[in-house]
Amino acid sequence: MTKKITFLGIETSCDETAAAVIKENSRGTADILSNIVSSQISEHKKFGGVVPELAARAHLENIDYIVKKALEKSKINLSQIDGVAATAGPGLTVCLTIGLNIGKSIAAFSEKPFVGVNHLEGHALSPGLETPIDFPYLLLLISGGHTQYLIVKDVGKYEQLGTTIDDALGEAFDKTSKMLNLGYPGGPCVEKFSKLGNKNFFKLPEPIINKAGCNLSFAGLKTAVLRESKKINDNEKMKYNLAASFQNTINKILYKKTKIALEMFKKKVQVKEVKLIVAGGVAANKSIRDNLNNLSKEMNFKVIYPNTEFCGDNAAMIAWAGIKRFKKDLFDDLDISVKSRWPLDETAPFMKGPGLRLG
Ligand SMILES: Nc1ncnc2c1ncn2[C@@H]1O[C@H](COP(=O)(O)OP(=O)(O)OP(=O)(O)O)[C@@H](O)[C@H]1O
Numbered sequence: 405m406t407k408k409i410t411f412l413g414i415e416t417s418c419d420e421t422a423a424a425v426i427k428e429n430s431r432g433t434a435d436i437l438s439n440i441v442s443s444q445i446s447e448h449k450k451f452g453g454v455v456p457e458l459a460a461r462a463h464l465e466n467i468d469y470i471v472k473k474a475l476e477k478s479k480i481n482l483s484q485i486d487g488v489a490a491t492a493g494p495g496l497t498v499c500l501t502i503g504l505n506i507g508k509s510i511a512a513f514s515e516k517p518f519v520g521v522n523h524l525e526g527h528a529l530s531p532g533l534e535t536p537i538d539f540p541y542l543l544l545l546i547s548g549g550h551t552q553y554l555i556v557k558d559v560g561k562y563e564q565l566g567t568t569i570d571d572a573l574g575e576a577f578d579k580t581s582k583m584l585n586l587g588y589p590g591g592p593c594v595e596k597f598s599k600l601g602n603k604n605f606f607k608l609p610e611p612i613i614n615k616a617g618c619n620l621s622f623a624g625l626k627t628a629v630l631r632e633s634k635k636i637n638d639n640e641k642m643k644y645n646l647a648a649s650f651q652n653t654i655n656k657i658l659y660k661k662t663k664i665a666l667e668m669f670k671k672k673v674q675v676k677e678v679k680l681i682v683a684g685g686v687a688a689n690k691s692i693r694d695n696l697n698n699l700s701k702e703m704n705f706k707v708i709y710p711n712t713e714f715c716g717d718n719a720a721m722i723a724w725a726g727i728k729r730f731k732k733d734l735f736d737d738l739d740i741s742v743k744s745r746w747p748l749d750e751t752a753p754f755m756k757g758p759g760l761r762l763g
């Protein structure tokens with residue numbers, strides 16, 4: 405019987421200080437021995453968004469306690485783990501540095517291998533914590549900083565099919581919530597208040613819907629929400645109608661673009677069963693799940709989401725990516741440094757800024 409690997413994971417790329425201990429199990433998934441997430445919502449609430457210096461200070465104050473708590477809860481001591489994984493990027497440099505340094509120190513002190521994990525690989529592999537999934541699959545990554553369609557061929561092997569050319573989807577939710585004064589963090593507030601509104605009340609733009617393959621754009625939609633929000637004078641009912649119409653427009657965009665991404669995936673990869681994995685913070689959104697479930701029925705593919713606990717930032721997904729890399733002998737030296745920008749597909753064209761041409 406092959407040894408089941410146990411890892412300590414650490415995550416501090418943005419506004420969650422997190423540590424987890426997980427162990428492989430015989431089902432090919434993970435036993436979550438501990439998964440501690442300390443969210444900084446109250447720190448950033450009054451600013452309506454993440455303030456990097458405040459986030460870094462909170463990580464510094466909390467990280468020792470969170471790691472200690474994760475180890476205690478797991479009932480595992482450092483001598484029993486097989487390695488340490490910490491997020492090395494992408495994210496806020498001042499925040500990443502804290503988790504990465506703690507992770508490297510623990511690995512050095514306990515003489516264990518170290519893996520510097522790409523946070524996006526953490527999201528990409530996260531459904532595997534609970535569901536055995538084999539490669540390849542199509543990934544829709546929808547988070548606070550990224551919105552991408554990628555073919556996941558193997559651990560460390562990604563091909564980008566499309567990406568946002570401006571805002572990330574989570575960012576669009578957060579900005580909509582801010583414009584409508586619905587609360588922080590934005591995504592869950594927009595989802596909650598959308599239930600009280602008429603989703604067909606406002607006709608909002610669906611930018612680049614009929615061009616640029618499965619690339620996406622949300623900036624024009626955000627501007628339209630801003631314009632309409634100024635006309636409605638804080639009228640509660642109209643605010644809910646606008647939130648619902650925004651979410652409905654997002655769903656129409658995702659339906660169309662996911663269809664295109666799936667056709668591209670099927671042309672490039674020969675598989676018996678097509679699988680779509682939806683990961684990242686926005687994957688917690690129930691209406692988006694219902695929408696993509698409808699598409700899966702129409703196009704006959706399997707769609708898999710992580711449990712909501714593993715959609716937003718957490719360290720279990722970082723430990724899991726660490727285990728997957730460890731098993732392929734992909735460890736890092738302790739001189740590895742933070743990478744604030746770190747695309748999963750390093751060969752993909754940079755799709756932002758002036759001069760961008762969309763086919
Ligand atoms: N129910 C929801 N509906 C829509 N958006 C949501 C929901 N829950 C969370 N989000 C959004 O998810 C985002 C956070 O996701 P995540 O933690 O994965 O992002 P991040 O780590 O900041 O960015 P990245 O992973 O790209 O570096 C936020 O923008 C948040 O508003």
Ligand SMILES: [Mg+2]
Binds near residue numbers: 523547548685716
């Ligand atoms: Mg994230």
